[in-house]
Amino acid sequence: MKFLHTSDWHIGKVLKGHNRLDEQRAVLREIVRVARDHRVDAVLVAGDLYESSAPSAQAQQLLVQTLLALRRTGAEVIAIAGNHDHAATFDAYRPLMASAGITLAGTARPAADGGVVEFTARSTGEPVAVALLPFLARRHAVRAAQLVTETPREAATGYGRLVRDLLAALTAGFRDDTVNLVMAHLTAAGGKLGGGERSAQSVLEYWVPTSAFPPDAHYVALGHLHRRQSLPAPCPVHYCGSPITLDFGEENDSTVVLVVEAEVGTPTRVTAEVPIGSGRRLRTVRGTVDEVTQRAEEFGDDYLRVLLCEPARAGLRQDVQRLLPNALEVRIDPGFAAPVHTTGPSPPADGADRSPAELFHAYCIARGIADERVEALFTRLHDQATAMHA
Known part of the structure; x- marks a missing residue:
């Protein structure tokens, strides 16, 4: 069977006060096109669908339209909440979205109560099981572990161990005749930050060892880190990264979605890293005002962070932004601000x-x-x- 792995859409993200909803709409339209062109059996969205836990009406409308469009391709659509999303709202809308054939998961649940989603791949007839682990805040980790594993847990138990126990409980029912997938929103040990993540929820205390992932999983689809990467683990573990560059710290990251083929008894393959090019490029440039403005044609419609190599003076930012309208951030280079x-x-x-x-x-x-x-x-x-x- 074939599925598409994507995450970290961050709908509603504003960059330096600049609304990017039109860009986000174009990016998501491109993802729908990839799902349709590759005739995938499922689309897995591994968290951080929104930028904010209180998204605007326009952001919510865009998400609903996108999920429905993905479902109209004939694919199973499964999405989990990330640390930017409001988990309780995802769970509140779960029954409504289910009536449209879309699975939303806001919080960790026992396998029998929606923690594992099962379906039959339309292209091959293979049974598929997807274990779901939305983002888990530290303050909720013990309670979630007790709910899912049905065993007492000490509050002092480490976050990584609790997540490992959760994954073990969710995947305990994986079968040899099924394509077994895991989707989670977390920080796996060894993963590299993309550059725009919330550091408070990506630090060491939130790391999960890759040994927590079960060896009988055909594929682990992760969200949370914005950089495309795979990690050594007992099974294939992949971050797809964000399909749009979210901040200037990510300007050199690739923006892709992954098309993956999985089959019972066969090693899983990422068959395509499909570039998503609708988002505008972010670029950091350095030089004097004269030097950077002389390169204006080279920058095209890229969003710019301008580091000026000259002393500060009144009106400098306004002068640069008048000459370079896409300069969203203008600062004095640290070497000249000393x-x-x-x-x-x-x-x-x-x-x-x-x-x-x-x-x-x-x-x-x-x-x-x-x-x-x-x-x-x-x-x-x-x-x-x-x-x-x-």
């Missing part, structure tokens, strides 16, 4: 012998700001303030 130290004797620490204008001038020098207009503005505002209190 304090500038002058030679000669140090002035009195309390500044008692200097006027406010002289103190402000010294401050500008220390901050690497060389702009007479800033100092003139300070002087004018200081004079106005002094006159008001005279």
Whole structure:
């Protein structure tokens, strides 16, 4: 059987105040096209469908339209909640989505209560079982483990061990005559961050050892890390990565979805890493204002983070964004933002012998700001303030 693995859509994600919903719509339309063209038996969406646990109406509408479009390709559609999603809302809408043939899972459940989804692959007639483990916050880990494994758990038990116990309980019913899949949203040990993840939910305390994945799983479809990668484990373990570059820290990551073939008794193969190109490229550029603006045609419609190699001055950001409208972030390169130290004797620490204008001038020098207009503005505002209190 054949399935599509995708994750980390982050619908509703805003980049530096810039709404990207139209881009996200184009990316998801492209994913639907891949599912249709490859005639996959299932689409697995491994969490972080939304950027926020309280998504806008437009973001919710886009998600529903996408899931329905994927279902219309004839594929089974199964999606789990990630750390950005609101798990309880996923579970609340589970019955409604099920009436459309779509499986949503917000929280960990016992295998017999929806923790494992079973279906027959339309292309081969093979039975398929998918064990589902949505994102599990540390504060809920013990309770979830007790619910799924039906055994007591100590609160001090490590997060990785609890997840391992959950996976063991969910996959205990895997059979030799079935294509056995696992889908989870978590940080597997050895995985590399893409660059835009929430660090608080990707740190060491949240790592799960790859030994937690069962050797009889044909494939483990993971979400959470935005970088495409596979990990050494007792079975095939893959992150598909995000299909859209979410932040400038990810600008060199590939944006793909995976098409995978699995068969009973045969090693699973990722047959295609299909590029998703509808999202606009993110690019970091360095140079003086003149240098970066001379390269404007080279940048096309890329979103830019501009690191300027010159001292700060008033209006610098506005000047760059006027010349480069796609510059979403403009900063002084750290090498040019370092304090500038002058030679000669140090002035009195309390500044008692200097006027406010002289103190402000010294401050500008220390901050690497060389702009007479800033100092003139300070002087004018200081004079106005002094006159008001005279």
